[in-house]
Amino acid sequence: MRIELTSGVYLNVIPTTKFKTTRIAVHFLAPTDAMTYAARTLLTSVLETSSAAYPTQAALAAELELMYGANFGIGVSKDGQVHRVTATLDLVADALAGQPLLARGCRFLAEVLLHPKRVGDHFDPAVVTRERHNLMDYLSSLAEDRQLQASLAAQALYFAADADQATPSFGTAEAVAAVTETDLQAAYQQLLTLDQIELVVLGDVQPAAVTELVAQMGFAPRNPHPLSLITDQPVAATVRTQTQVASVNQAKMNLAYHTPIDLYGPNYYPALVAAELFGGSPLSFLFTNVREKASLAYYASSVLDPFRHLMMVQTGIDGTNAAVVQDLIAAQLKKVATGDFSDALLQKIKDGLKNGRQIAYDSPRFLARQGLLHALIPAHRMAYADYAAQVDAVTRAQVQAAAEAMTLQAIYLLTDQEAI
Amino acid sequence: MQQDYPEVSETLITQTLPNGLRVLIVPKPDYHETYAQFAVDYGGIDTRYVPVGGSEMVQDPEGIAHFLEHKLFEKADHDAFDLFGATGASANAFTGATSTAYLFSTSQAVAENLTTLLDFVQDPYFTAQTVAKEKGIIGQEIQMYQDSPGWLLYYGILGNLYPDHPVAHDVTGSLESIDRITPEALYQAYQTFYQPSNMTLTIVGNVDPAALLALIEANQAAKSFAPATPITRGVAFDGDVATILPYRALNLPVVRPKSAVGLKGQRDIGGDQAGTRYQVAVRLLLEMLFGDSSPLYQDWYDRGLIDDSFDYDYQVARTFNYVTFAGDTEDPQALSDAIVAVLAQGADQPSLTEARFARLKQAGLGKYYQSLNSLERIAGQLSAQSFTAVNAFELADVMRAVTLDELKTIAGELFDLAAVSVCHVLPEVSE
Numbered sequence: 001m002r003i004e005l006t007s008g009v010y011l012n013v014i015p016t017t018k019f020k021t022t023r024i025a026v027h028f029l030a031p032t033d034a035m036t037y038a039a040r041t042l043l044t045s046v047l048e049t050s051s052a053a054y055p056t057q058a059a060l061a062a063e064l065e066l067m068y069g070a071n072f073g074i075g076v077s078k079d080g081q082v083h084r085v086t087a088t089l090d091l092v093a094d095a096l097a098g099q100p101l102l103a104r105g106c107r108f109l110a111e112v113l114l115h116p117k118r119v120g121d122h123f124d125p126a127v128v129t130r131e132r133h134n135l136m137d138y139l140s141s142l143a144e145d146r147q148l149q150a151s152l153a154a155q156a157l158y159f160a161a162d163a164d165q166a167t168p169s170f171g172t173a174e175a176v177a178a179v180t181e182t183d184l185q186a187a188y189q190q191l192l193t194l195d196q197i198e199l200v201v202l203g204d205v206q207p208a209a210v211t212e213l214v215a216q217m218g219f220a221p222r223n224p225h226p227l228s229l230i231t232d233q234p235v236a237a238t239v240r241t242q243t244q245v246a247s248v249n250q251a252k253m254n255l256a257y258h259t260p261i262d263l264y265g266p267n268y269y270p271a272l273v274a275a276e277l278f279g280g281s282p283l284s285f286l287f288t289n290v291r292e293k294a295s296l297a298y299y300a301s302s303v304l305d306p307f308r309h310l311m312m313v314q315t316g317i318d319g320t321n322a323a324v325v326q327d328l329i330a331a332q333l334k335k336v337a338t339g340d341f342s343d344a345l346l347q348k349i350k351d352g353l354k355n356g357r358q359i360a361y362d363s364p365r366f367l368a369r370q371g372l373l374h375a376l377i378p379a380h381r382m383a384y385a386d387y388a389a390q391v392d393a394v395t396r397a398q399v400q401a402a403a404e405a406m407t408l409q410a411i412y413l414l415t416d417q418e419a420i
Numbered sequence: 421m422q423q424d425y426p427e428v429s430e431t432l433i434t435q436t437l438p439n440g441l442r443v444l445i446v447p448k449p450d451y452h453e454t455y456a457q458f459a460v461d462y463g464g465i466d467t468r469y470v471p472v473g474g475s476e477m478v479q480d481p482e483g484i485a486h487f488l489e490h491k492l493f494e495k496a497d498h499d500a501f502d503l504f505g506a507t508g509a510s511a512n513a514f515t516g517a518t519s520t521a522y523l524f525s526t527s528q529a530v531a532e533n534l535t536t537l538l539d540f541v542q543d544p545y546f547t548a549q550t551v552a553k554e555k556g557i558i559g560q561e562i563q564m565y566q567d568s569p570g571w572l573l574y575y576g577i578l579g580n581l582y583p584d585h586p587v588a589h590d591v592t593g594s595l596e597s598i599d600r601i602t603p604e605a606l607y608q609a610y611q612t613f614y615q616p617s618n619m620t621l622t623i624v625g626n627v628d629p630a631a632l633l634a635l636i637e638a639n640q641a642a643k644s645f646a647p648a649t650p651i652t653r654g655v656a657f658d659g660d661v662a663t664i665l666p667y668r669a670l671n672l673p674v675v676r677p678k679s680a681v682g683l684k685g686q687r688d689i690g691g692d693q694a695g696t697r698y699q700v701a702v703r704l705l706l707e708m709l710f711g712d713s714s715p716l717y718q719d720w721y722d723r724g725l726i727d728d729s730f731d732y733d734y735q736v737a738r739t740f741n742y743v744t745f746a747g748d749t750e751d752p753q754a755l756s757d758a759i760v761a762v763l764a765q766g767a768d769q770p771s772l773t774e775a776r777f778a779r780l781k782q783a784g785l786g787k788y789y790q791s792l793n794s795l796e797r798i799a800g801q802l803s804a805q806s807f808t809a810v811n812a813f814e815l816a817d818v819m820r821a822v823t824l825d826e827l828k829t830i831a832g833e834l835f836d837l838a839a840v841s842v843c844h845v846l847p848e849v850s851e
Contacts, residue, residue: 018450020428020789057721061713065779068786092786096428134727141676141748146567247673247848249563283505292499295553298560316564344506351508358527359453364793 001207002375005199005214007221012371013210014202021090022102022203023364026109027372028085028195031225032078032164038171039179039187040085044074045131046184047087050117050124063108067101068092072108078169080229080307082376085191087113090364093204102205103213110217114192122181123188132176139173146252146414147314154254154312154412157242162233165308196224200371202364229376230263232309235407243413243420250298251319251415255329257311257406259304264379268306269390270398271406275304275311277349278336278403284349285332285341286313296325311406319419326411336403339396346396354388422629425813428792432802432813433629437640440617440648444802445632446624448795452527454625455795456534458541459521459803461620462613464591465739466518468654472612472646477654480609481600482586483593486515487551487558488606492522492541494550500540509533517587518737521803525796530627531635538621538639544610546603555598562592569674570746573845577682577744580665580841585658587740616640617648622803624795657739659686661838669844678845679752681759685741686839693818696810697826699736700784700818702834705827706732706743707780708772709762715771716762725755743834752844760840767832777824784819 002012030036054060064070071090078084089109091101117124143149152168159165197219201210235258261271279286279302290300300315317325335341360366361384374380381387423432433445467480493500493513504511509526522541524533565571575590582588592598623632661684689695710717710732720726730747749755762769791797801812810818 019793021793056718058713058715058718061711062779065713065783069783069790070786071790090790092789096789097786130722130724133724137676137727137748137750138729141674144569144674144676249566250560281505282501282510291557295556298557298564316560318560318563348505348508352505352510353508355508355527356510359525362451362453362795 003211005211006219008224009197009219009221010199010375011211011214012198012200012375013205013207014200014367014371015205015207016202016367017204018362019203019364020093020096021364022093022105022201022205023368024089024091024102024105024109025200025368025372026087026113027198027200028191029198029224029227029376030083030190030195031227032081032083034163034167036187036190037076037083037167037169038175039183040083041076041170042128042132042135042176042179043184043187043191044076044085045135046123046127047112047116048074049131050127051112052115052117053111055117060112067104067108068097070101070105076169081164081231082227082229083169085195095204102201102203102210106213106217114218116188123184128181128184132179136173136176139170139176146246146248146250147316150252150254150412150414151312151314153242153244153414154256154410157240157412158256158310158410159233160240162231165231193220193222194224195222196227198372198375200368202368202371227376229307230309231307233258236409239408240410241413242411243415245417245420246414248414248416250316251322251413251419253315253317253322253325253414254412255313255326255408256410257313258409259309259311260405261304261306261309263306263377264381267402270394270402271306272304272353273346273349273391273394274336274399274402274406275302276353277341277346277399278302278333279313280304281349281352283345283352285335286329289332290315290325290328294328296321296328300325300329319413319415322413322415322419330408333403333406337400339400343396346399350391350394353391357387358384427816428789428813430792430813432811433633435633437616437637439640439645440615441640442620443633443636444620444622445627445629446798446802447627447629448625451626451795453525453795454527454530454623454627455523455525455799456537456621456623456625457521457523457799457803458537459519459620459622460614461518461618461738462520462609463516463518464589465586465655466613466653467586469612470652470654471608472615472649478608480605481593481597482589483558483591483598484601484605484609485520486592487554487598487601488609489513489515489520489522490554490558491546491550491606492544495540495543495545500536503536503540504533507532511537515591517591518739519804523799530625531632534623534632534635535639538636541614542643544607544614546606548603551601551603551606555601558592558598559595562590562595562598565590565592569672569678569845572670572672573678573680573746573843574744576668576670576843576845577680577746577841578742580668580843581682581684581742582658582740583663583665584660585740586655587737611646612651615648615651616645618651620803622799624799624802655739657688659684659688661686661836664839664841666840667842669846671846671848673848674845675847676748677750677752677847678746679749679755680744680746680843681756681763682841682843683743683763683834684839684841685736685743685834686836687833689736689741691805691810693810696805696815697818697822698830699734700815701822701826701830702734702743704777704780704784704822705830706734707784708776708827709769710745711780713776720755720758725749725751725758752846756842756844760837760842763835763840764837766835767828769828769831772824772828772831774824777827781819781822785816788815788819
């Protein structure tokens with residue numbers, strides 16, 4: 001069920017008795033603009049740690065404890081050309097807790113999102129200073145996770161001509177350092193008055209009761225910018241490459257491919273199956289041939305980003321083998337494109353996709369995410385049966401064509417000096 | 421035996437088969453998924469033992485349990501992964517300090533996958549050739565962990581607390597130790613530890629318990645096993661504070677310095693009622709003192725001594741238990757000093773008030789209820805406690821029974837400065 005509570009503010013309710021929890025997600029959606037990521041991210045840290053009603057982190061944590069140990073967080077993310085600020089609250093179901101936690105949770109979210117801790121007209125400068133400092137420290141330490149470092153660098157390389165996509169959803173340490181009080185206020189005003197709001201409530205709830213509770217949260221009407229999730233860029237004739245040297249024991253190599261997909265349309269499911277066969281599952285060619293047979297990597301897998309026409313391959317390898325692994329990966333994609341796979345393997349890959357999808361329906365997080373996608377994408381179908389039928393309908397020829405259309409665009413290598 | 425837990429609307433069926441295998445089943449008719457875990461009471465620390473049929477202790481290379489776990493999937497003419505995959509199921513395995521577990525998750529063909537799980541784990545196949553090849557894959561895994569500063573800090577503090585106990589060694593072993601692993605050593609360890617009487621099969625999901633039990637019984641009855649033999653392990657409980665290295669610093673290519681404090685448990689904690697209650701009390705105590713609603717946390721956060729990365733961890737297992745505190749910080753010495761100063765106060769802690777205690781108990785109950793959404797979490801908790809008197813569905817009662825006085829008593833005993841060690845990770849100094 002999706003209703004417009006007020007202009008630009010939508011409520012999606014997913015009633016289910018399956019879980020011991022109720023999940024509330026509040027999404028603030030805006031068109032991607034790299035210049036705003038740092039301010040929006042700093043804003044989430046400020047809102048997450050203090051508010052007028054809960055001025056200290058300890059006070060805020062105490063309220064969560066009183067709500068039967070509720071899990072709360074505010075974060076940022078990107079889906080294609082949509083930048084998202086999302087607050088989530090997971091509560092014990094009212095029946096199990098024996099008290100109206102959903103109502104209390106809605107009041108809590110309204111306090112945190114709409115009544116921040118203020119000093120005069122500003123956010124509390126002490127909180128802003130502290131959170132800015134922590135966020136900058138955190139962002140500069142991301143390089144300590146080499147897998148993440150390689151993934152972000154490969155993304156930047158692939159989207160070299162598109163700053164909105166090249167920049168991570170959380171911005172950079174430099175940009176966070178440069179955020180002014182005015183920027184922060186502007187980012188907050190955008191949340192309050194302009195961003196499209198999608199609320200998702202999932203659990204053992206009555207839609208009418210939820211509607212009343214959420215209406216009381218007091219989100220203002222707005223006329224949001226129209227959202228367009230899908231982004232694409234022209235296929236380049238040459239492959240961009242970059243090698244960075246760091247003190248690493250295991251090298252990381254990421255490969256980015258342009259992938260023609262029409263989200264949930266006729267090209268989507270063949271691409272999904274092709275990517276799964278290439279590197280998405282333990283039965284895939286990357287896993288069985290690169291990792292297992294050739295023993296050349298601890299991990300080698302691919303993941304499809306359907307909003308951005310992108311497939312990314314990640315590997316952890318011995319840096320001296322980079323060229324060999326690169327050739328081997330190319331050969332695996334060629335196997336998919338030329339149809340060098342059995343019908344039995346194709347069936348197993350499809351069964352694996354369906355099985356994984358069906359199991360995902362046991363997760364409140366997945367179901368709430370589907371609620372958001374359903375609200376944003378007209379072609380999205382909630383039911384598992386729709387997904388299964390689409391996967392089943394994919395033919396061998398379609399899988400080959402999908403793989404044939406995947407074009408290598410960028411190669412990023414993070415390796416030790418001695419491996420060069 | 422069937423036991424109902426009306427408070428959390430769960431049912432647990434338990435049965436021990438004639439060969440000693442324990443079977444635990446939790447039906448979840450609302451779910452699509454069925455999750456099964458076949459676990460062995462054998463992990464990274466179990467490198468010293470008397471082999472079945474022998475009389476002398478042997479010393480295996482470190483990393484052998486993890487190596488065995490990897491190798492068990494590969495057979496003469498197929499890989500067990502493919503059998504699961506053929507039905508669309510996903511399979512995995514993991515090795516911890518004291519246990520190894522093989523698992524699958526599926527929405528269909530539960531019986532077929534369960535048979536695959538039982539059969540591949542109970543049919544070892546190790547050759548010189550396959551063992552040699554695996555060394556390449558695990559070598560990559562070991563190298564990957566060497567690039568993780570958090571991992572190195574964790575093993576750094578464990579190395580300080582346990583210089584003479586194998587829990588301080590990486591479960592994956594080292595490039596040098598895994599190079600010494602042979603098919604003969606794998607078979608010897610397998611025959612000693614993978615006895616049905618040393619294993620637990622846990623199934624949670626959309627299943628008919630009676631039909632599954634019949635299937636498991638028939639599967640086991642059709643196989644021949646050596647008689648159950650008690651296992652003589654060469655690793656004893658280590659609560660010795662005399663061996664602790666008080667301080668070490670590691671220089672690594674990090675952006676942010678890191679600080680860890682370790683506290684070695686001196687009392688061997690069992691999985692019986694009293695032991696479970698003790699563990700629940702310790703966790704409440706730590707949350708009261710160091711959790712994010714504590715006055716200390718607020719003070720340290722405001723002063724910039726800690727950030728979101730600060731956390732504590734309490735581990736209790738066969739032959740060891742310890743607490744670790746760790747976080748990224750600009751001043752690792754100041755953070756470890758602050759933590760040690762709290763521990764030095766023993767039972768005299770101003771933040772141990774009845775009001776906060778009541779609140780944290782309620783929060784603890786809520787977190788516990790939330791964990792029951794996940795079949796993996798249910799199976800993991802049940803399996804970990806399969807040899808003990810208290811199961812995962814009884815934790816709420818234990819939590820409700822714990823008192824604030826118990827926490828104070830524990831603080832007085834556990835917080836012993838002689839049992840404390842410190843480890844810092846510092847950025848490498850450029851030459």
